[in-house]
Amino acid sequence: MSYIPHTQEEIGQMLKAIGAADIGALFKDIPPALRPKSFNIPEGRSEFEVTRYLKRLSSKNATGLINFVGAGFYDHFIPAAVDAIAGRSEFYTAYTPYQPECSQGWLQAIYEYQSIICELTGLDVSNASLYDGGTALYEAAMMAVRSTGRNKIIMDSGVNLIYRTMLYTYTSNLSVEFVEIPVVHGQSSRDELLKHLDDKTAAVIFQNPNFFGAVDDYSDVVSKVHKSGALAVASVYPVSLGLLRSPGEMGFDIATGEGQSLGIPLSFGGPYLGFMAVKKELVRQMPGRIVGATVDSEGKRGFVLTLQTREQHIRREKATSNICSNEALCALRAAVFTALLGRQGLKELAGHNYDKAEFAKDALSAVPGVEVKRSSPTFNEFTVKLPRPADEVVYRLIDKGFACGFPLGRFYKNMDNYLLVAVTEKRTKEEINLLADSLEAVL
C-alpha cells in the first residue's frame, strides 16, 4: 500500500504529456554509478498487519504501573475534548500558516495559545512554541547573551540536569561560560549566587519548583540579578502556575518550561512543548514564530505570522534561531486543555496536586526509616530519604506494581538514598496509602 491513486492508463497519459518513454526516463539524471548499493527494505505490508505488529510491540511496554515518577514530566489526566479537537485533521494535516487567508483557524488558535502562556507566566509576549523545555531554556540563554553582549550564564543546580546537559551540548562550540551554583538543602542559595554574579553575567537561570520539588520566591534574587545588568530566567512547571507565584510576578525577564503537563501525553519522550514568554522589551530577540493580530483590507480583524525578520527564512545566518517547524499541534492541545479548565479549573487542578502531595508526604513519613524532606515548601513533588539506596527500592517496588519515584542519585552526587516522588491529581488516596504500605514492606 502506498496511497498512490494512479492507474496504469493515467501514468501512460502523463508520460505522453511529459514526452518521456517510461518512468525510468524521469530519473536519467542520476548516473548509474550513483544508484543504490543496496536497498534491502522488506516488502510493504497491509494496514492490518502493521497495526497488529505494532499493537504487539505496544503491549511489551508496562503501562499498568502506578506512576509516582515526575522529574519534569508528569502523569496528568487529559480530558477527552483535547483529543477530539487535536484529532481534527483540518488542524493536524495543515502546514505552517504562511498563507493567512486560508489559515485563520490555526493563526487564531496560536494567538490564543500565546495569550494563555502570557497569562500563566505573567509576562508580556509569548512565541508560538519551541521543541521542549530544554531547547526553550537554551534559546533563553542565547537571548540573554545576544541582548546583554555578555557571555557568562549562572545556572542553579536545581535546574533539571537533563536541561543543563542540553545547554552544555548546544553551546560547546560557542564562547559561552557556565557557572553552576550548588543547591543547599535542596534549595537555591542566595550566597552562592552572589559569589558569582558580576558584570560579565548575561543571565541567571532558576527552576521553580526546582528539581527536588522545592518552591521558592525569587523576587529578592531577581532584583539583585537586574542590578548587575543580567537577565533573570525561570524554567517553570505550568500546572503549578495555578497556585504558585508566577515568574512575571517575581520580576523574571524570561520564563520557559515544558508544556507537556498541559494536555500532552507522556509519549515516551515526545513530542513535547517548549514554551517561552518574555518582557516586551525582548520581543525582537525572541526566537520562533509569533502570531499577531491585524486587520484586513475591509477592516476586519485577522491574524498573521509577524516579526518574521527574526526568523531563518528571511535572516538566514543572522536569524535569532534556526527554528522552523515547532510543536504547533502540542500548543493547540495546551490551549484547548487550559481553555477547558478555565480560571477555576486550573486552580482546582493545582490544588488537588498540592493537597495529594501533602497527604502523601504524611503517609510516607509514617513509614519507619523514611524521612520526608521538609526544609522548604513543595508543590506536587518532594524528596524523601530512604534507609537504603533508592535505586534498589524502586526496583523492588516495580514488582509490587509501582513506579515509585526517581532515584536522585542518578543526577546528583552523594544522593543515592534519596528518592523524588511526584503526586498528581490522578493518584488516588488508595494508591498513595498502598504505596506507603508497599514501601514499608520492602524496607
Add this chain to the structure above:
Amino acid sequence: MNTPEGLFYTKDHEWARVEGKKAYIGITDHAQSALGDITFIDPPKKGQQLKQGGFCATVESVKAASDVYSPFSGVVLDVNRELSGHPELVNRSPYDKGYIFEMELSDEKEKAGLMDAAGYAKYIEGLAE
C-alpha cells in the same frame, strides 16, 4: 527615483549630508522603495565607533531585513528618536525626517571615495539593467 543634490552616496544605498565635521546618515529612496513598508529600524548606539563601510544599523520591512553600512568613519552623536514610533518616516521622507543617525567624521578625506548625486543616479540606473 529621488536623488537630491548635495549629498554623498554609497554603493550600498546609504546617503550622507555633511555639515562641517558632522553628518546625517540615512538610506536612499531606491533602498526604501526596494524594502517596501518599513516596520522597524535598529540604529547604532550613541557613542558607538564606526568605520567606513562597517555595519552600523538594520532596517526591516515585513519580508526583508537590510543591513546599513556607515558611509564614514567616526562616532555616533545621536539617533533619530522619531523612527522607533514612526518607522514609515524612512519610506515617506528618506532624506529628511527619515534620517537614521547623526555622526562626527573622523577623516574628511573619506569623502573622496563616495559618489555624488549624478554618480549615484547613474549607478542605480546601471543596476536596473
Add this chain to the structure above:
Amino acid sequence: MKLIFEKHREGRRGFSYGKADVPPARPLGGKYCRKEDAKLPCLSELDVVRHYTNLSRMNYSVDTNFYPLGSCTMKYNPKFTERIAAFEGFSLVHPLLPQLKGGGMLAQGSLEVLYETEKLLCEITGMNAFTMQPMAGAHGELTGVMLIAAWHKHQGSRRKYVIVPDSSHGTNPASATIAGYQVIVIPTDCRGYMDMDIYKSKLNEETAAVMLTCPDTLGIFNPRIKEIADLAHQAGALMYYDGANLNALLGKARPGDIGFDVVHINLHKTFATPHGGGGPGAGPVGVSEKLAEFLPISRVARRGDGTFALDYNHPKSIGYIAPFYGNFEVILKAFAYMLCLGGNGLVRAAEIAVLNANYCRAKLKEYYDLPFDKACMHECVFSAARQARNGVHALDIAKYLIDKGYHPPTIYFPLIVKEALMIEPTETESKETLDGFIDTMIEIARLAREEPSLVKQAPVSTPVKRLDETKAAREPNLRWREK
C-alpha cells in the same frame, strides 16, 4: 470570529476535577502563591468544543485541499498511523522508566520501535548509524553541524567555514551560524547548478562542511554531485545532506552512496507524518561510520538475548540534543508508514512524486517562465516574471489559487528565482486533482494578461481578505489583554 477570551462568562465551568479524595492540606505560605489569577476564560465544554471546531473549519489542510507546497512534501497522512500512536502502550509511557534500575524491561516495545526505525533509515539512506533525537529538520541540521564540529575538533583542526549554495533553505546558514561557523555562499549558475569554479575557489583547509540538498531546491539533480563530494573530502571537509527533498530519491539514490557524511531526514515530509499546523516534526540524523561515536546519547542497543537497552557508553558523544529519545510518537508514525510501504512502496512513491511534478511542469511551461528548462524531480520551480510585467505577482497568483480551493505553492523561494512558484504535488495526488490545478493556473495566466485586477483583488471567498502585515509588524499586537 471572537477570541476564546471574548467568550468568557464569569462563573461558567467546563471541566471539573470534582472533590479531591484527600483532605485539604495546610495552605502554602502567601509569598509563594500567585497574587493575581491567570485570566483564563470561564467556558463550558460546548463553548470550547464549538470554538475550536469552528476554527478548524477555517483552515486549508491536506485532508481538505490540494497542498502543493514546494519543499514541504505535503503528502497524505495515513490515518492508521494516528490509531497506532494512540495505543496507550505507546502514549502513556513515562520516558524515565527505562532509566530506572530494571526499567529497561518496562519499555521494550518502544525501544524496539526506535531501534528498527534507525535500521530502516540506515538502509534507505546508506548511512551507518542514526540519532532519532532531533525534534525537527532544522534541529537535525544543527545536530549534524555539531557532529561535524565534534569530528573536526577530534581531528585537531579548527575549521571556520561552512559552504552553502545561494539556493539553500534558510535553516542551513542559520544552523551553521548557531553552531559557531561562518557561512560562505556559492551562487547558482545559469544552468541551475552550484557554480563549480567559485565552489572550488572557496573550498580550502578552513572549510568544515558543505551543506547541500539533492535534488536541490530547484528540483534539479546535479549530475556532478559526486565530484562536489570528492572535492570536499579532498579538502578535508565533510558533506552534509539536507534531507528535505529525499522523496525524489527513495530507492533511486542514497546520500551515503553519493558521499555524504551527515544526513538529516524530515519524517514529517518524506515519511508522511502530519505537519500539525507547523509541528511536531522529527529530524533524525544519520552519519557515516567515522562520525558514529559522536552521536548524542542515549542510543538504543540490542543485546545478545534480543532485548533492547539504552546505551550511554559513548564517551565522545556530543551529549543531549533532546531530553530523551526524540519525538517518539512522530517516529512511531513514520515507522508504521515505512513498514506499510515497504521497499517497493517507497520506490513507487519517489517515481510517482517525480511523475506528478514533471506532468505539472510539462503542462504549465508554455504559460509560466521556467527558469531552468529541464526535467525536474519531485518539485518544479516556475517564475511568474511574465505575469509580473502586467502587475500580477507570485503573491497575487497565490491568493487567487486560495479562492479556487487550492493551497498555494511555495512562493518567493528559492531566493535566486524572481517571482518563484515552487510546486511539489507529491505522489498521493491524483491526475484529476493535478488537471484541476493546472487548468486553474492556465486560467490565472489568461487573467493576468486580460483582467489582472481580478487576480490582484483575491482572495474574496475566504473569512478574511488580504491582511495588513505592515500594521502587524509596526504595531505588534501579540496577545489578548483584559480591558
